[in-house]
Amino acid sequence: MVCSLQLPNDVLLLVGEHLENHGDRWKLIFISHHFHELFLSLVYRKARLNSWRDVYSFLCAITNRPSLARAVHELDLSSWQRKPIASEDWEVLRDSAILKDTVQISSYSGEETAQWEEHLAKGRGDAWIALTLPLLSQLRQLHLVYSTPTPCLDRSMQRAINGERPFQPRLVFQNLREVVLYHQEDLDQPAAQESAENGSDKHSPSFLLSFFQLSSLRSIVANSVVDPTSASQNPDSDAEQSDQLCSGFSSITDIDLRHSSGNHGMEALITSCADLKSFKYQHSDSHLASHGFQPTAFYRSLTRSKQTLQTLWLDHYGDHYPFTSAGLNQTHDEWFGSLAEFSALQELRIRLTNLLDIRYQTEPTTPLINCLPHSLETLYIEGCEERHVGTLVSQLQTVLKNRNSRFPHLRCLDIEGAFQNASAEELGDTRASASDPSDDTIKSKIMQAAEPLHEHCDSAGIELHVHDRAFSQNHAR
Template sequence: MDRLPDEILLLIVDNIVLFKDKYQFLLVCRRWRSVLFKAVYDYVWIDGFQIRPLLLAIQENPAIGSSIKDFRLEWWSGGAGDKQNHDITSVLPLVNRISQSEEETKEWKEALIEGNEDAWLGLLLSSSMENMTELSVGYTWDLKFFHRVISRAAIREKPFDTMPILQRLDNIYMISDDHKEFWPQFEFLPFFHLPSLRSVRLENVVESVGDRIDHPAYKPAKGTSPVTELDLGAYPNGSKGMADFITSCANLEKFKYQHSNSVIFAEQFMNFRPRAFYFALCTQKHSLQVLYLNDRGETKESGLDEDVGNGNPPPIDWFGSMADFTKLWDLRIPVATLLNFHLSDDRPRVSSLKEILPPSLKYLAMTHFESSQTDQVMSNLLEVVAYRKEKFPHLEEVEIQTYWSNLHASSSAKEAFTPLIQAGEDAGVDILVFPSYYRQRRG
């Protein structure tokens, strides 16, 4: 084993997921430690009880911190758990450096001594992890110290104006392991101020709850954020179209959103509002390439929408024209959201799908299809296919899909689209009617 080539050792470690298993390789011999040190610490995945030991290890050997590029934290808590009595002597200089007042220093010291994992995480992120590019966190409540560090580092507030904390962060993923949880949208706005961030993936994010924090980092970045990919695919509720996120971006390329009617589980509900997303996404006409707008989320009205109950109906249930989205090539959207032209407030009113699709379109998926929409879908898509050469030269594939709970569409419903399938073949467009959810798209 001690004669294995370096390349083989690195390949083995690269295929081991858990940090605790990879770490054992460093204990074999000096040669293995020298060869594998950076590879082992390149991706660190820990649980809450390991936050403090990792920070202390980095203090002893800063090379550990500078080697970490991908950091993942799960199974931890933000609030106070079982009180400990930790010796914090070694971390006091860091606490004193990043605190902005005596009161704050005292608060941090007390939390660290008691073993508050949020406080220890705040220090860990403030340590020598300056090369970290990916951050995945199992999100939770009561994250006072986590938010403190993130918000100050995001806008280079002292002392982070001289500390390269989070400045190379490229990808964040805030995970939730319970669909009943909900996280206020504004808590994630500081990330959009980071200079290198490109990809943001958030779960259980909701608008219209919570009181905003009075700090510059919690304001939208107003078209200056470098974020190009925004994925809100698990139980979000964007009653305002997630406009603060979207309009913060300078050149958003990919946006994915799957709606949940639930804002606060079993207490507060808001139905899907496509028009709110339209107004926000219009600020990204010049750059948006991929749009998956509630193609698998909830579209049915819950009947418990608070705005409706208060006599204040939501915006019209039509998304809008995408003819000016000059780079959009991949679109997945519910049939009604796309084809409810009669709800258009444009003059003259839109009357055909071919008027609102961009010429750059390559893939179109119309989801949440219901049999009552057959004639409308058929007539509009026949027209789109007929105009492929003149208006949609890049179009390769059109998918018609039912809602996920209606997996077994009747054969007669499929047969109704036979003329469309034939027209697609003649025009060089694949027409897929109720294909498998698990299929791999060509190309």
């Protein structure tokens, strides 16, 4: 006798949810008609769209079956390939009833319709996705590739915030928690090259401020952001949006800005957050509008969040040029200021010259013990020059001696700098093997200078890592 075991749909769905690979989930819908109906929504939960063909198929599917639109929780365009649509393909697309109706609903005038068609025909991801956003009421994560300027997306975002057509006022992005923005030109070619070739800086997306107005949003990651409070291509537009973002307006708690330039400390973004918990910033002088890294400007902006900020990464592996549009680049080595009053700060990642005021002297004007908050758990110090190792070790020893009373939560110390032994090639020794182990070890005098610190950390139960950024493996004791 053959016994067939039929699992309840709820159990089958739980099994399907444990399949993290999208391809495995896709295979499920071809097993049977029952599995197709059961798992199709699960397949659409995370939609990865890499081209206009993907978006058009996706748009057709969610238009014909609205339940699939409600199933979408994550929309990912991080691998978007921008290619103009061939004229014969565009002729067919433009006559498509679904695309025509969607564009018509999203347009308020013939001029807007023409602009939609122009940007869609160019294969721009921001325009194609702007068409689908009004349909995705359950969206939780959005990974978007954009090209500047972004008129179609700008309009869509503003109409979403205002609850205007084609968005339903009560359903607009009510579940959206995380947004990641990629600049298309940075994916196509290095930003420095792009800026040089175009002769202008095009990395100031006005729509970034629109996302800060979404009450559901908690986290935003963006690359190539030029400070909205600095001069831009459309200063009136940016100023108008900045005025709309009064202090403490936004619900965003995590900001991560990569390869960006904050001439004014990203003040408009930081001060708009009522409860900022994490701020990560990577500077780049490759943008033509950059005046160089301005540590004191970030200190002024972040002071407003000193009671809530838990994680601060300031200029993590940033790019600093000798000269910027403002002239000689000297500000990047300025002292950030004391963090002692940042009462919630647990993780700090910062360059040594911004942590300690040692720009023109060997000893800091303010000792490290007076620069760190009582709440600190992890301290990662970048860019330590060999000549400053002794000073830093001495300052950290004082911190460790006062750990019980001043820094009881401290658990981990990282020191990063140009500590690697010179390679045989750099030394001009052609006899040495390319795999000479001295090429990937830290200089002995660096390890000797750090030895007292190792002893203090061992006795205190604190992790200590001394390493060169070129190493894939941290050197720990």
